Amino acid sequence: MNPNPLISAASVIAAGLAVGLASIGPGVGQGTAAGQAVEGIARQPGAEGKIREQLIRFNNKFFNKPYKEL
Template sequence: MADSIVSAASVIAAGIAVGLAAIGPGIGQGNAAGQAVEGIARQPEAEDKIRGTLLLSLAFMEALTIYGLVVALSLIFANPFSS
């Protein structure tokens, strides 16, 4: 009985982890892309620098989402709380 409760709680926690891990970087990526487009519109000659910085920052933001996925997968498949 206790093992099934732990399993159910782990699945719920995994869902919450993925959800929360996707919200923050999703908002951040939207803001970054919008600001990059605005910056390119203001200074078209700086497009290469802006694009490079944007891609690097998007990669770092995406890494945060992947960390949330790793936590969720470890809760589901390699659960440290189950006996």
């Protein structure tokens, strides 16, 4: 069975676009969380340790576990 080269090329392009677009969401989410943490530290420098700890815990909870554990 010989597949159509046009369909094969379109499939590769579609897969690349899907992976690229799927990576935008987590990047925006993590950037927003980091930005809010920096704003919080700027407002209350004394709470830097607690804010940083919560940011690290958030990132570890959602970005370092396999999907089956979420």
